[in-house]
Amino acid sequence: MTGGGRPRAWFAALGGLMVMLTVLTACAGPYQYYEGTGLHDATAAEVAGDWRNVEGTRVVLRKDGTALLEKLDGQDFDFEDGWRLSGTGTWQLTDDNGGQVVRLALTDRTRVERRFPAPTADPSSPEPPSTYSWFFYVDRDEDDGLVLFFMYGDPDVGNMYLMTRETGS
Structure with a gap:
């Protein structure tokens, strides 16, 4: 009775590894590895202004780099906690490969x-x-206007929290 236990143990270990990898990769939702919109031509002056979403959120990005936030929900899984924050802060437009x-x-x-x-x-x-x-991705809509968005909730669902320019801003 030699040799039969070793291959069996090896296959059991390999099977356990496959189950673990399957579980880990099953959580890789559509935006978990989102790398950005590819937009590189927006200016800080163009981004500054009054932004809102359908849930009553308002974000004012001032040209001096300060910000006013009203009822802004948490990003990613923090959204699920249900809180909405208001206050003041700062903002900046950054650019990278994405x-x-x-x-x-x-x-x-x-x-x-x-x-x-x-x-x-x-x-x-x-x-x-x-x-x-928060970090908001910067993109353009079909009319070439800017939109800001972040992802929230379960990564497998791919929910987008969209902010649009307030009319007249």
């Missing part, structure tokens, strides 16, 4: 609200952050 990104930082939180209908409250959920950072 395209341009607006980096927004809340530095002075003035209010926390809950999104309605509120997600199921988890008593072990952490307190909403007093400071927070």
